[in-house]
Each structure stands twice: as C-alpha cells, then as structure tokens.
Amino acid sequence: xxxxxxxxxxxxxxxxxxxxxxxxxxxxxxxxxxxxxxxxxxxxxxxxxxxxxxxxxxxxxxxxxxxxxxxxxxxxxxxxxxxxxxxxxxxxxxxxxxxxxxxxxxxxxxxxxxxxxxxxxxxxxxxxxxxxxxxxxxxxxxxxxxxxxxxxxxxxxxxxxxxxxxxxxxxxxxxxxxxxx
Numbered sequence: 001x002x003x004x005x006x007x008x009x010x011x012x013x014x015x016x017x018x019x020x021x022x023x024x025x026x027x028x029x030x031x032x033x034x035x036x037x038x039x040x041x042x043x044x045x046x047x048x049x050x051x052x053x054x055x056x057x058x059x060x061x062x063x064x065x066x067x068x069x070x071x072x073x074x075x076x077x078x079x080x081x082x083x084x085x086x087x088x089x090x091x092x093x094x095x096x097x098x099x100x101x102x103x104x105x106x107x108x109x110x111x112x113x114x115x116x117x118x119x120x121x122x123x124x125x126x127x128x129x130x131x132x133x134x135x136x137x138x139x140x141x142x143x144x145x146x147x148x149x150x151x152x153x154x155x156x157x158x159x160x161x162x163x164x165x166x167x168x169x170x171x172x173x174x175x176x177x178x179x180x181x
Contacts, residue, residue, distance in 0.1 A: 025042040038067070040068050078121065103140075106156070113149055114152060126156060131163050
C-alpha cells in the first residue's frame with residue numbers, strides 16, 4: 001500500500017488513506033505519522049486485538065500532528081451504528097483535509113461471519129463506505145485487505161466493484177466448478 005501512497009503524494013498535495021479493515025492500519029499510519037501530506041483514518045477493533053495499536057490518542061507527530069485519526073470500535077458493531085459513525089466522521093475529514101486523492105482499504109474481515117473478525121457488518125453496510133467516499137468525486141483507489149472467510153471476501157469485493165461501477169448485480173451466484181468452495 002505504501003508504494004502507491006508515495007507515488008500518489010508526488011502527484012497530489014494531499015492523499016487521504018481510509019482503512020475499514022477490522023485491524024488497525026498500523027503500517028500505513030506509521031509510514032506517514034510525521035507528515036501532513038497523507039492523512040490516515042482507521043476504523044478498527046481496539047483493545048486485546050492484533051496489532052494492539054490505534055489508540056484514539058495516536059494523532060501523528062511533528063508536522064503530521066492531527067493527521068492520523070483512529071476510531072476504535074467494539075465487537076458486534078452493525079450497519080446502522082457503523083454508518084452513523086463513518087459518514088459524519090468522513091464528511092468532516094473531507095471538509096477539513098480536502099484531499100486530491102483518496103485510498104480506501106476495504107478489508108472484508110469487518111463483515112459478519114468472518115473467522116477472525118467480530119463486527120456485524122453486512123455486504124451492503126460495508127459497501128456503504130465505498131459508495132459514500134465515491135460520492136465526493138475525488139480520485140478514489142479502492143484496495144482489498146483482510147478477510148478470512150473466502151466466500152465473504154469474494155462476495156464483498158464483487159459487490160463493491162459493482163457499486164464502484166454503478167451496476168446492480170444479482171444475489172444469485174451462477175453455477176461453476178468452484179461453486180461448493
């Protein structure tokens with residue numbers, strides 16, 4: 001992820017990185033912790049959970065102070081609660097930071113039923129984050145991330161690709177050789 005950010009930061013004065021993976025976006029945050037050129041925002045499980053970083057008080061340092069935002073969440077958060085956190089927080093971030101480009105890391109381990117995750121987001125609730133960030137009409141790079149229940153990962157990224165393309169897709173999967181996996 002960081003290589004793209006470094007390239008994007010050469011083209012855009014400000015790049016916003018958003019992480020909705022259940023784990024804290026610690027590597028990207030650390031890479032840009034002391035700069036205001038890349039702002040990082042992470043919505044993640046916090047506490048006794050890997051990697052154990054992402055405290056609400058971790059806000060950046062030096063020139064990067066206040067350009068790292070962590071939003072620690074509790075087990076079981078659902079679509080309604082997540083949307084009512086994500087949308088107002090990201091609206092304020094977009095109004096304040098006014099990035100030239102946005103990177104959205106969409107880890108599927110924040111979906112309900114993930115083997116390692118403990119959130120209760122549906123595909124539509126997760127994709128609402130994609131749709132909301134798309135609505136700003138700022139160049140948007142969407143990345144996959146964690147996900148430990150393969151069916152969820154495939155469905156999530158298929159659905160979110162359809163959202164990005166403005167296409168409706170059926171919930172029915174066509175039969176294929178891998179259908180049982």
